[in-house]
Amino acid sequence: xxxxxxxxxxxxxxxxxxxxxGLDACRALRRGARRQLAQGEVQVTVVNPTPYHTFHxxxxxxxxxxxxxxxxxxxxxxxxxxxxxxxxxxxxxxxTMQRVQVxxxxxxxxxxxxxxxxxGMGSADPFGRVPGLREHGWTLKRPQDMQAFRAQVGARxxxxxxxTINVIGGGYAGVEMAAALRERQRREGLPGDVHLISAGGVLxxxxxxxxxxxxxxxxSLEALGVQLHEHTRVQAVEPLGARLEGGTLRxxxxxxxxxxxxxxxxxxxxxxxxxxxxRLLTDEFLRVTGCHNVWAGGDAACVRQPLGESPANALYAMxxxxxxGRNVARSVRRLPLRxxxxxxxxxxxxxxxxxxxxxxxGVTFTGPVAWLxxxxxFTWFMPSRAQxxxxxxxxxRPPTPVHVPRSATEALSATD
Numbered sequence: 150x151x152x153x154x155x156x157x158x159x160x161x162x163x164x165x166x167x168x169x170x171g172l173d174a175c176r177a178l179r180r181g182a183r184r185q186l187a188q189g190e191v192q193v194t195v196v197n198p199t200p201y202h203t204f205h206x207x208x209x210x211x212x213x214x215x216x217x218x219x220x221x222x223x224x225x226x227x228x229x230x231x232x233x234x235x236x237x238x239x240x241x242x243x244x245t246m247q248r249v250q251v252x253x254x255x256x257x258x259x260x261x262x263x264x265x266x267x268x269g270m271g272s273a274d275p276f277g278r279v280p281g282l283r284e285h286g287w288t289l290k291r292p293q294d295m296q297a298f299r300a301q302v303g304a305r306x307x308x309x310x311x312x313t314i315n316v317i318g319g320g321y322a323g324v325e326m327a328a329a330l331r332e333r334q335r336r337e338g339l340p341g342d343v344h345l346i347s348a349g350g351v352l353x354x355x356x357x358x359x360x361x362x363x364x365x366x367x368x369s370l371e372a373l374g375v376q377l378h379e380h381t382r383v384q385a386v387e388p389l390g391a392r393l394e395g396g397t398l399r400x401x402x403x404x405x406x407x408x409x410x411x412x413x414x415x416x417x418x419x420x421x422x423x424x425x426x427x428r429l430l431t432d433e434f435l436r437v438t439g440c441h442n443v444w445a446g447g448d449a450a451c452v453r454q455p456l457g458e459s460p461a462n463a464l465y466a467m468x469x470x471x472x473x474g475r476n477v478a479r480s481v482r483r484l485p486l487r488x489x490x491x492x493x494x495x496x497x498x499x500x501x502x503x504x505x506x507x508x509x510x511g512v513t514f515t516g517p518v519a520w521l522x523x524x525x526x527f528t529w530f531m532p533s534r535a536q537x538x539x540x541x542x543x544x545x546r547p548p549t550p551v552h553v554p555r556s557a558t559e560a561l562s563a564t565d
Contacts, residue, residue, distance in 0.1 A: 158190070159189065159190060159191070159192055160185070160190065160191045160192070160264045160265065160481050161192050161194070161261075161262055161263050161264045161265075162178065162191065162192065162193045162194070162263065162264065162265045162266075162267065162477060163194050163196065163249055163261055163263040163265070163266050163267070164193065164194065164195040164196065164232075164267040164269065165196055165239045165249070165266070165267065165268050165269060165270050165415075166195075166196075166197060166268070166269035166270040166271060166447075167195050167196075167197030167199075167201075167202055167225045167229075167234070168197075168202065168203070168269055168270075168271055168447065168466070169269070169447060169463050169466035169467045169470060170267070170269025170271075170446040170447040170449075170466050170467075170469050170470040170473070171195055171197070171267065171269040171470065172202055172225075172228060172229070172467075172470065172532055173466075173467045173468075173469075173470030173471045173474065174267050174269065174444075174446075174470040174471070174473045174474035174477070175193060175195060175229050175232055175470075175474060176470075176471075176474060177470065177471045177472075177473070177474025177475045177478065178191075178193065178474035178475075178477050178478050179193075179230075179231060179232075179474075180474075180475075180478070181474065181475050181477075181478025181479065181482070182477075182478040182481050182482065185478075185481055185482070186231050187231075190481075191481055192233070193229075193231065193232040193233070194232065194233045194234075194235060194261060195225065195229060195232050195233070195234050195235065196235045196237055196238070196239050196249070196251055196261075197225060197234065197235075197236065197237075198236070198237070198238050199236065199292055199293075200224060200225055200226070200234070200236050201222040201223055201224050201225055201292075202222070202223045202224075202225055202228060202532050203221060203222055203292045203295075204221050204222075204223065204463075204531050204532065204536075205221070205289075205463060206463065206527040206530075206531075207220065207221055207527065207540060208221065208289055208295060208322075208325070208326070209325035209326055209328065209329035209499050210329065210499070210544060211295075211299060212298070212299055212302060212326060212329050212330060212333075213329030213330065213332055213333045213501075213502075214303070214306075214333050214336075214337075215329075215502060215543070215544060215546075216540065216543055216544065217543070218296060218299060220536065220539055220540050220543065222292070223531075223532050223533045223536050227533075228532050228533065235251060235253065235261075236253065236254070237251045237252055237253035237254070238251070238252050239251055239270075239415065240252050240258065240416065241415070241416045241417045242266070242415055242416070242417035242418050243260075243417055244417060244418070244420075244421075244440075244443070246262075247262060247263050247264065247266075247442075248260045248261060248262045248263065249261050249263060249266065263442075264442060265442045265443075265444065265477050265480070266442065266443045266444065267444045267445075267446075267473055267477070268415070268418075268429065268437070268443065268444065268445040268446075268449055268450075269445070269446055269447050269449065269466075269469075269470065270413075270415065270449055271290075271447055271448045271449060271466075272290070272410035272411060272412055272413075272448035272449065272461070273290065273410065273411045273412070273413050274288040274290050274291070274294075274406065274409075274410070274411065275406075275409040275410060275411040276411070277411060278409065278411070279317075279383065279385065279386060279406060279409075280384070280385040280386070281385045281386040281387055281392075282386045282406055284386075285386045285387055285388050285404065286386040286404045286405065286406055287301070287403060287404065287405045287406070288405070288406050289322070289326070289405070289406075289407060290410070298403075298405060301403065302314075302330070302403070305402070305403075306333070306334075306337060306339055309339060309340075310402075311339075311340040311341050311402075312334075312339065312340075312341035312402050312403065313341050313342045313343075313344070313400065313401045313402050313403075314330055314341070314342070314343045314344070314401055314402065314403045314404075314405065315344050315346060315390055315391045315399055315401035315403070315404040315405065316330070316343060316344065316345050316346070316405050316407055317346050317347075317383050317391065317404065317405065317406045317407060317408055318345075318346075318347065318406065318407040318408025318409070319345065319346075319347025319348070319349055319350060319351045319352065319353065319379065319408070320352065320354065320407075320408055321352070321496070321498045322407040322408065323345060323347065323407040323408055324345070324351060324352060324366055324370065324498050324500070325407075325498055325499050325500075326405060326407045327343050327345040327370060327375045327407075328369065328370060328373060328375065328499065328500045328501045328504075329499070329501065330343050331343040331370075331373045331374055331375045332373055332501040332502065334374075335373065335374065341402075342374070342376060343374070343375050343376070344375070344376045344377075344378060344399060344401065345370065345375050345376070345377050345378065346378045346381050346383055346391060346393070346399060347377075347378065347379050347380070347381065347408075348380070348381065348382045348383075348408075349379070349380060350363075350379045350380065351363065351366055351367050351370065351377060351379060352366050352367075352498075358511075359508060359513060361513060361515070362506040362508060362513055362515065365500075365506050365515045365516075366498065366500060366506055369500040369501065369504055370500065373500075373501060378393075378399065381393055381394065382394040386404050386406075389401075390404060391404050410448060410461065411427075412426060412427030412428055412448070412449065413427075414427065421437050421438075421439075421440070421443070422437070422438045422439060423451075424451040426451070428448075428449060428450055428451035429445040429449055429450045429451065430450075430451050431444075431445055431446075431450050431451065431452055431453075433454070433488035433489060434472075434476050434486040434487070434488055434489065435450070435452065435469060435472050435473050435476065435489050436476075437450075442480075444473045444476070444477065446466060446469025446470055446472070446473055447461075447465075447466035447469055447470070448461050448466070450469065452465075452469060452489060454488070454489055454490060454491075455490075456490070456491070456492050459491070460493075462496075463530070464493070464494065464530065465491065465493070467530065468489070468491045469489065472487070472489040472491075475487065494509060494510065494526075495507065495508045495509040495510055495511075496508050497519065497522070497523040497526065498523075499520065499523060500520075502520075502544075502546075503516075503517045503520050503521075504516055504517065504519075504520055505519040505520035505522075505523045506519050507519035507520075507522045507523050507526075509522065524540075524541065524544055524545075525541075527540075528540050528541050
């Protein structure tokens with residue numbers, strides 16, 4: 150803390166990243182230390198490369214042309230009253246001096262002091278693990294990359310250029326992107342194909358008790374005309390497509406990676422404890438292990454609790470942020486910290502307009518009911534209620550006339 154010439158000392162909180170962790174940490178901190186913030190005893194600064202929060206839950210709908218890209222972007226400043234929002238990048242952390250170096254476009258680097266540092270910078274695309282991806286492929290993690298891919302797809306579709314797309318990844322992201330892109334091709338009568346290439350089976354990380362969801366997803370993709378290449382590894386991305394294990398070239402005009410993440414180390418934090426994947430280790434309060442004032446959550450952190458390790462998804466990142474914000478507020482007020490505890494709600498994936506799979510606390514749903522549940526769930530957790538309402542209005546339209554399996558039973562029989 151620093152003490153001005155008069156009045157109470159000021160606690161300075163610096164948040165790295167305006168994503169799910171950073172946003173919810175700031176909201177919880179504001180609720181937990183409202184008086185201290187109002188009196189200027191706590192100052193919060195959020196550093197983010199862009200001036201908006203990106204909601205990734207509707208990326209498929211944006212790529213599929215059903216949702217304007219602006220619906221997934223919400224300006225940060227209105228979401229963070231009382232906080233200073235800096236559009237820039239944290240390039241170095243000085244843990245000894247308790248300060249971070251920030252680079253703002255068009256200006257020299259500056260140092261911001263902190264008493265509490267919240268690391269919510271997320272993860273990066275695994276360029277190092279997929280040769281040629283950076284030069285010849287497309288990714289979605291960074292907002293600007295997602296926008297560039299969407300613009301490329303839109304330009305080709307508008308020109309009615311025959312387009313074959315490779316989507317790499319058989320998890321939720323890959324399945325959603327493949328379904329959305331193929332459905333758009335069919336809806337607009339555009340020539341081309343979509344190939345889903347997966348190192349394992351489609352959604353093979355689902356447990357055996359959710360086999361019906363996996364079967365429904367496979368049958369739905371096949372009904373849309375997505376060509377599945379399961380148990381097939383991609384060795385490299387080349388100008389003409391994806392080079393598969395064994396040497397075969399899966400030709401495509403566009404190759405999109407929708408699987409895997411990488412963890413980068415912020416300069417100055419090299420000595421902080423990490424797991425084998427490069428994620429920061431945290432204690433039960435979400436402080437970085439061994440640190441009293443450095444906090445981490447989301448993709449950047451390995452969060453272990455009695456209920457199991459937190460998966461890498463948006464809802465858990467939000468809950469991490471809430472826990473961190475509450476505990477920073479409690480630290481300011483000199484109250485005991487509270488451990489992170491969260492067991493999750495479920496999982497869901499869109500398979501095109503009015504078709505999805507959803508699991509909610511062990512109960513499974515498929516088809517239109519699952520799609521509607523997913524829509525309501527995701528819009529509820531959007532950072533802005535107004536933006537969520539706009540998304541609802543945009544997506545609650547008559548379904549595209551594409552056949553989907555009527556039930557998990559039909560889906561299972563379709564794959565026999």
